Amino acid sequence: MMRAETFFTEAEKQRIAATISGVEEKTSGEVVAMVVDSSDTYPEARMLAGLSIGGLIALVITDLFLADSLGYFLPLLLGGATLVGGLAKFCPPLLRLFIPETRKESRVAERALRTFYEKELHTTRDNTGVLFFISLLEHKVWILADRGIYLKISQETLQAYANEVATGIRQGQACDALCREIEAVGGILANHFPVKTDDTNELSNQVLTG
Structure with missing residues (x-):
């Protein structure tokens, strides 16, 4: 499983920080890049994976070896659902199969919005913070900007x-x-937001993880 802390090498992190620094020499905008393991734990997807795959395994076993006995099927279903559900937690490809695309998009967008405020991108002097948010489990990237940016640039353009x-x-x-x-x-x-003579670096240029 890809982890946020090691997704970029140290050399890549320095390159990204240098890129952000170079951009901010030309604009009053403040750019932040962040990588997270996932935007949610998706318990409902783990449960669905467990019931679907665990149920199928239990059905096959009872049909082939246990004479379709309901007494064997139910405990096998429970055990299989628990096992597969736990496995899905540590197997992103399996878990992703049971997460609707709209669910992934909404959770990444919500996590990006929460991160925007947690990392204080809304506190820049000219309301020009921009967040590049990468969520690894979902294979999704979201760009979120402060209200000053949205006066000139739409969310659709950023996305x-x-x-x-x-x-x-x-x-x-x-x-x-x-x-x-x-x-x-x-x-x-x-x-739209050229650098000002008294501009200062208000937010970290280093890649954030969470």
């Missing part, structure tokens, strides 16, 4: 860049894709 990062991750080029899209978004920020 197009997020989708490019997600594509890069699937292709095994996560660092390249993230740096490229940070620079692309930075170019838009520089046009």
Whole structure:
């Protein structure tokens, strides 16, 4: 299972930080990149995986070896559901099969919003914080901006860049894709929110994990 702490190498983390620093030399916008293991524990998906696969295994065993006995089927179902449900917790490919796409999208969006406030991106002087949020379990990327940004740039525009990062991750080029899209978004920020003479670095440029 991919872990947020080791998703990027130390060299890649330094490259991303340098990219953010370079962008912020041209804009009053403040860019933050964060990687998390997942945006939810998805207990309902684990339960569904356990009941579906565990139930199938219990049905096959009782049908082939136990004369379709309900007395054997029920404890086998319970044991199989518990075992498979626990396995799904540590097997992201299995768990993802039982999470609807809309559920993944909503949980990543909600976690990104919570992170935005927890990491105080809403406190910048000109309300120009931008969060690049990567959630590994869901294979989703979300870009969230403060209200100052949304006066000039729509969420749909930002999400197009997020989708490019997600594509890069699937292709095994996560660092390249993230740096490229940070620079692309930075170019838009520089046009609408040029750097000011008294600009200061208000938020960390280092890749955050959680």
